Structure formats: C-alpha cells, structure tokens
Amino acid sequence: MDASSLGRRLPAESIGIVGYGQSVYSKKTDRTLLSLFAEAAKGALHSAGLDKSSIDGLAVCSFDLPPDNAVTLAEQFGLSVSWAYFGTAGGAGPVASVINAIRAIEHGHASAVLCLAGDAYDIGGHYRMMDNFNRALRNYGTPNGFGGANGLFAIVQRKHMETYGTRPEELGRISVGQRASARLNDNALLRGPLTIEDYLDARVIADPIRLYDCVLPCAGAEAVLVAPLDRAEPGRGVRVLAGYEQHNHPPDEIAPLRGGWELFRDALYRDAGYGPSDIDFVQAYDDYPIMVAIQLEDLGFCAKGEVGKFLAENTFSFDGSFPLNTNGGQLSCGQAGAGGGMIGLVEAIRQLRGEAGPWQVEGARRGLVSGYGMVGYGHGLSTSSVILEGAK
Amino acid sequence: MTETIPHYPQPVTDADNRPFLDGWRRGQLYLQHCRGCGKAVFYPRSLCPHCWSTDLEWRQASGRGTVVSYSRIYRPNHPAFNDEVPIVLAEIRLAEGAALLARILRGDVESGMEVMLMASAEAAERFPLPVFQPA
Ligand SMILES: [Zn+2]
Numbered sequence: 143m144d145a146s147s148l149g150r151r152l153p154a155e156s157i158g159i160v161g162y163g164q165s166v167y168s169k170k171t172d173r174t175l176l177s178l179f180a181e182a183a184k185g186a187l188h189s190a191g192l193d194k195s196s197i198d199g200l201a202v203c204s205f206d207l208p209p210d211n212a213v214t215l216a217e218q219f220g221l222s223v224s225w226a227y228f229g230t231a232g233g234a235g236p237v238a239s240v241i242n243a244i245r246a247i248e249h250g251h252a253s254a255v256l257c258l259a260g261d262a263y264d265i266g267g268h269y270r271m272m273d274n275f276n277r278a279l280r281n282y283g284t285p286n287g288f289g290g291a292n293g294l295f296a297i298v299q300r301k302h303m304e305t306y307g308t309r310p311e312e313l314g315r316i317s318v319g320q321r322a323s324a325r326l327n328d329n330a331l332l333r334g335p336l337t338i339e340d341y342l343d344a345r346v347i348a349d350p351i352r353l354y355d356c357v358l359p360c361a362g363a364e365a366v367l368v369a370p371l372d373r374a375e376p377g378r379g380v381r382v383l384a385g386y387e388q389h390n391h392p393p394d395e396i397a398p399l400r401g402g403w404e405l406f407r408d409a410l411y412r413d414a415g416y417g418p419s420d421i422d423f424v425q426a427y428d429d430y431p432i433m434v435a436i437q438l439e440d441l442g443f444c445a446k447g448e449v450g451k452f453l454a455e456n457t458f459s460f461d462g463s464f465p466l467n468t469n470g471g472q473l474s475c476g477q478a479g480a481g482g483g484m485i486g487l488v489e490a491i492r493q494l495r496g497e498a499g500p501w502q503v504e505g506a507r508r509g510l511v512s513g514y515g516m517v518g519y520g521h522g523l524s525t526s527s528v529i530l531e532g533a534k
Numbered sequence: 535m536t537e538t539i540p541h542y543p544q545p546v547t548d549a550d551n552r553p554f555l556d557g558w559r560r561g562q563l564y565l566q567h568c569r570g571c572g573k574a575v576f577y578p579r580s581l582c583p584h585c586w587s588t589d590l591e592w593r594q595a596s597g598r599g600t601v602v603s604y605s606r607i608y609r610p611n612h613p614a615f616n617d618e619v620p621i622v623l624a625e626i627r628l629a630e631g632a633a634l635l636a637r638i639l640r641g642d643v644e645s646g647m648e649v650m651l652m653a654s655a656e657a658a659e660r661f662p663l664p665v666f667q668p669a
C-alpha cells in the first residue's frame with residue numbers, strides 16, 4: 143500500500159477473496175515449509191491476476207513455523223507489509239485470518255492481504271507436536287498415553303453415540319462421500335475406493351475411532367488473497383457475506399458435544415441474509431467425521447442430536463444430496479497441519495469460481511466454510527465460519 | 535524379577551501444580567477448591583476459572599468418580615506406552631464436581647460406572663499421573 147492510502151476506509155462488502163492457491167500435497171517431503179508457502183502464494187497471485195507488489199498485508203497459520211512468524215516470513219518473501227497476523231487458533235485460524243484481513247482492509251491498514259496456512263510434517267511429527275501442544279496437554283494428557291487427537295476425539299464420539307444414538311455406519315457416510323469426490327482429485331493423497339464396509343471393517347485406532355475416521359498428517363500449503371473485489375477479474379471474486387469466530391466455548395468441559403458455532407450461528411445467517419437451506423455446499427473442518435457431524439448440528443443443518451438421521455438420509459460427494467468437503471477434504475487429501483483449516487476455504491473459492499473441473503458442484507453460488515481446532519485439555523477450543531458467495 | 539518402569543513422558547512441575555504432583559507421589563489425589571465460589575478445579579491453576587478468585591485451597595479428594603466417556607487407545611502418542619495397549623483413557627467426573635482425563639486400569643470399563651483412585655504405592659511410583667480402577 144502506498145502511504146497515501148493508509149487509513150482509507152472501505153465498505154466491508156466491497157472486500158472479498160480474489161485469488162487462491164495450493165501446493166502439491168505429499169506424505170513426506172524434503173521441501174521446506176517456506177517452499178510450500180511460496181508455491182501456494184504464487185498460485186494465489188496468479189489466480190488473482192495480480193503481482194507481488196500488490197501485497198501489503200500478510201497472515202499465516204502454521205504449527206511448524208516457529209521460531210519464525212508472520213514478520214520473519216515477510217522478510218523471507220521480500221514483502222514490506224503494513225499489517226501482519228500469526229494465527230493462534232489451530233484449524234480455526236485460517237478462516238479467522240480471512241475475517242481479520244477483511245477488517246484490516248476495511249479500516250485502511252492494508253489493501254491486499256496474502257493469507258497462508260500449511261505445515262511440512264508427517265505422522266511422527268504430528269504425534270511429537272501433540273505431546274507438547276500446550277501446557278495442559280503436556281502435563282495432564284501426554285503422561286497418560288492419551289493417543290494424540292485420536293484418543294480425545296474417541297471420547298467425544300463415544301459420548302455422542304451414547305447420548306444421541308449416533309451410529310458408526312452413519313458417521314462413515316462422511317468419509318465415504320468425501321472419498322468419492324477425492325477419487326477425481328489428483329492432489330488427494332488417498333484416492334482409492336472406499337465403501338461403508340471398508341470403513342466399518344478398518345483397524346481400530348482409538349475405539350470407537352477407526353482408521354477412516356482419521357486424517358493422514360502430511361506436507362502442504364494453501365493460500366488465499368483478500369482484497370477489494372474490484373481488483374478481481376469479473377466473475378472471479380468471492381464475497382464474504384458473514385464471518386465469526388469463538389474460542390473456548392463451552393468453558394470447563396473436557397469433551398463437549400457442541401462448540402462455538404452454536405453461539406454465532408444466528409449472527410452468521412442474519413449477516414448473510416439467508417439460512418442453511420440456501421447453501422449449495424459446505425466445507426466443514428473434517429479432522430474427524432464426528433466433528434463434522436457436530437458442526438452440522440451447531441450450524442443448523444439439523445437439530446442437536448439428530449445428525450445420525452441427517453447423515454443416513456443424505457449423500458456427501460460433490461454430486462450428492464449434500465455436497466461436503468468437495469475435493470475430498472482432509473479425510474482424503476491429507477491434513478497439512480494448519481493448512482487443514484484452509485483447504486476448505488480454497489476449495490470453496492474454486493467451486494464459486496466454477497474452476498473445480500471434474501468435481502465441480504453444479505450451480506454452486508453459495509458456500510459455508512467452517513474451521514475448528516487448537517486442541518486443549520480434551521477437545522478443540524477454537525471455531526470459525528464464513529459464508530461465501532460468488533461476486534457478479 | 536522386577537519389571538522396569540517404562541520411560542513415560544512426565545509432567546513439568548511448577549508452582550501451580552506442585553501439590554497435585556507431590557500428592558500423587560504419595561498415592562493421593564489433591565484438588566484445588568475455590569474459596570470464592572466453592573467449586574473444585576482441575577487442572578491446577580493459579581486462579582479459579584469460574585470466578586477468578588486466587589484464593590484456592592488444596593484438599594485431598596475422595597478419589598471417587600464416575601466415567602462420563604472413554605476411549606480405548608491402540609495407537610498411543612508416545613512409544614513408552616506401546617506395550618500397554620489398549621490404553622483406556624476416560625473422562626471422569628469426580629465426586630467433588632471437577633472432571634479429569636485419566637487411565638483406568640484393570641477390569642472392564644463402561645460409561646456411567648463408578649471408579650476409584652488406585653491409591654497404591656506401586657501405582658504412584660509407576661504412573662506419572664493418578665490412575666483409576668473400577669470401584
Ligand atoms: Zn471460584
């Protein structure tokens with residue numbers, strides 16, 4: 143931003159997402175995190191039709207990035223920025239970073255913000271990270287052999303099953319539906335066929351969680367460019383109609399069956415001007431099918447406790463009755479650390495621009511993207527959601 | 535022959551959790567109680583998360599609780615646990631009102647069952663954190 147435009151206010155509705163990018167995903171790589179970020183960032187600029195000089199704000203979400211941060215990343219990338227943001231909300235961070243980037247542009251602190259999310263690790267790296275994820279887990283979880291996130295979310299899933307009668311064969315429809323979409327996506331790490339029988343017969347990881355409830359930790363990065371929509375080519379900008387985040391709700395519960403989405407849901411739909419039945423696809427944070435199920439309840443796609451029936455009555459591939467995580471999501475593409483909180487956002491932009499190719503959702507005009515993460519003592523503390531619409 | 539104790543990852547002692555960790559080394563469960571609002575607090579903190587009172591008192595707990603939910607872990611996070619699978623990790627609502635995550639050793643587990651602290655010297659010596667068994 144040249145100094146004269148600092149402090150120039152813009153209406154929030156004139157700001158949106160004008161570009162997106164994604165690195166190649168891999169199970170293991172010698173590439174550095176910065177190389178993955180560079181690939182995603184260049185993709186985002188290219189898809190926006192803008193060049194490096196337009197970027198004057200930088201947001202990044204990553205577990206592996208420390209001791210680096212948003213500012214030292216700016217040095218690496220040779221960017222001078224008037225706004226910098228380092229996400230602290232795990233898989234809810236990337237969606238929150240876009241909400242905050244819009245606020246920064248609205249108030250004249252930047253004019254084009256590059257939002258990045260990603261990590262370069264593998265399964266071993268993931269477990270080591272979870273052992274030291276925060277003080278409470280390190281002191282009171284890790285010494286119990288808590289099984290990483292799998293062991294914790296198994297407690298949540300069992301509680302949901304025992305409280306509401308939710309069944310594994312219902313939850314499995316999420317993994318199976320997403321895999322059907324992933325089979326068309328060359329950048330998904332898991333592309334083999336998956337049936338509900340495969341899901342139910344799979345190895346138990348942390349009972350009741352089985353293999354296809356779990357994501358594959360991997361290396362990868364995602365990027366979006368947030369800017370005034372008039373900088374996008376016609377038909378290629380995406381509006382952000384509504385966006386909220388909530389952290390540590392409900393407080394003081396180890397394994398709650400609800401999250402912050404239930405608090406901001408009404409505001410989200412009020413701001414968007416329409417409700418869940420008007421949404422064409424959902425990209426929900428899919429670290430586990432049980433958490434997708436809880437998001438669907440909390441975001442009003444079905445009543446609390448009734449998601450089992452909802453799952454049984456719908457299909458979840460890109461061409462199904464309820465298009466969900468339409469590129470395969472984390473469950474099939476892999477979880478690139480904090481990039482798992484942006485994979486759905488990038489896929490939503492792809493869909494709304496009509497650029498998803500073989501897995502394009504027909505007539506996709508409105509999408510909901512939801513983030514979740516930052517596991518504390520028992521569950522993910524952070525939630526975030528946006529509602530997006532293709533700009534004319 | 536004495537079985538060697540695996541190299542479990544250990545909690546880091548600090549000024550807030552020392553009475554809890556020291557208590558467990560004697561086979562006892564200690565909980566903070568808030569003098570401001572009367573609630574029991576877990577995990578150990580320097581202020582009550584309910585009312586922000588810093589007037590917290592350490593008391594020995596009954597060691598009794600109820601299983602709310604649990605997981606049976608076949609893939610532990612840390613290799614020290616590999617020979618002990620499945621590890622039963624439970625959310626336990628203690629009689630004092632606070633909830634914690636702890637291992638349940640011995641016997642079958644199901645939600646709703648009553649459990650009690652394994653208050654033995656062997657358990658306290660072996661396990662880094664309090665462990666439970668069916669009551
Ligand atoms: Zn209190």
